[in-house]
Amino acid sequence: MTARRRALELVPLGLVVALSLLGASMASEPAGRLAPARAWCAPSAERLLGCGEAGVDLTSLVCTAELRAVVLAVIVALVGFLVGTPLGAAAALARGRVEQAVARACDLVQAFPTFILALAVLSAVRAPSRVHIGAVFALTAWAPFARLALAQTRVLRSAAFVEAAVALGRGRSGILAHHILPNLLGVVAVQLGSTAAAVVVSEAALGFVGFGPRDGVSLGGVLDQGVVAMLRAPHVLIVGAAAVFVASAALLAAGRAVR
């Protein structure tokens, strides 16, 4: 893929962020303000995306929620990347039982009912905030990165330049930092996009089942309103679903650009 095609893959994410910023800043009132008189009103020139439950303006609500979701997803994905990559690489260099244990842990965590784990942890906090939600996702976000790093390091550790470094007397951490990690980053970074997209979707799912941030500014909250008012005001549901879909697709595309 040429550099230009790659840069093009970043366009959707840029558009999503720019449009959300525009929508959120154009709003004349804070996101989530209630005005029961205009509850469930359909999209119009004045309110581009219409209104939701108790008259919240969907334009500002969805734009703000979209921005926060994207930021949270990027942060969680980066944390997973920064934790998982060195862990996987170090495990592969250590070989033996450590390597096996980390590999098996990655398998388990990746197949784990992450969503149930998130519900379990969040149930201990009275009002989950975005920090709590991000921390819960970070608990499992490292696994795919560690697994990729492990697989790639298995190839690298027998490369001639690594052998040369060993022969020259470099310690294990020196080899890890100077020879393995720089060669890993490109391969492992591919996972950033799909992890970020998964975080957006999980955050929406948490909000949908009622574990969202207490201020109600979440894409899942919009979807929940939409399902309740499916017959009366279908636009709410369509807008919420489209917002989740666009955010996850844009992050996936941006992930391809990193490759």
Add this chain to the structure above:
Amino acid sequence: MHRAATEVGRAARLALARTLESLAVVGALASVVFFALRLLPGDPARLVLGDEASEGDLARVRRALHLDEPILVQYARFLRGIASADLGDSFRRPGTPAMARVGEALLPTAQLAGVAVAMGAVAGLAAAVAASGPWLAPRTRVWIERALMAVAAAPLVAVAPVLTWALAARARIVPLPGDPDAGPAGLLFAGALLAFPLGAHVGRIARQALVEVSEAPFLRVATAKGAGPARVWLLHALPVVAGPVVTIVATQLGALLGGAVVIERMFERRGLGTLILEAYASRDLPVLEGAVVAAGLLFVVAQTLGAAIEATLDPRTRAGPS
């Protein structure tokens, strides 16, 4: 004789390792829910009663939930409770054991997940065979493959409400969410929604495996002996794909359980998901702990079942010399 003995020993060791691992998963999930409730800042008794509760009421709740004991004593009691399937009474419904409510919820969720796995596997395999076999034009086959990729990446939480709106509210061919008389049609539709991402994953993996196997000599032999394409693909090629398909279903089980929570909530179906949400909303700690542990157990049992099926289907995955 000696060799058979080592074989048995190896199989037993592997089974033991798997069992320990399963126990570790359930134990980890249980410990997370236990310690998160007790060690994170915030008093669980206050969480249950709210901010305005009097000291006397708080002390009563602490006693009822054994929160006044040292944490390790509580933990031991909790583990004993899980092992004997008795976590005490539901806090909000005195007289009903928490585990009874969990047991009631387990069946609907297992049903929903089972329907989803069956539908996803059948639909995914059908799509994979259609995309690999000679029946369709090559362009159509490419489109099937693209559709599988797109569906696999589509978020369930966004797709399910829109499909429900289109099919239930507009076309009126399936029951609306929350319809108490939905019956089997409701279960089938909810299961189908849950099967969507799973089916796409199965389809992608099966298609990859079929492409790998399509050039294999045994398929050419079958064709040379006069077998038609249906016989070649369904009878000879498809069984080879079963192993990877079981593996992908097993790795998707966690996501499936999460999806089940979303679907149950959307359709207001009874199940583990709705029980967890209800217990969270009413701060019914024993039920919440029991439901989370049951979800972990369901996951572990299904995964072990998957591994067993794979070992039966494909002798190579049995504990052999590695």
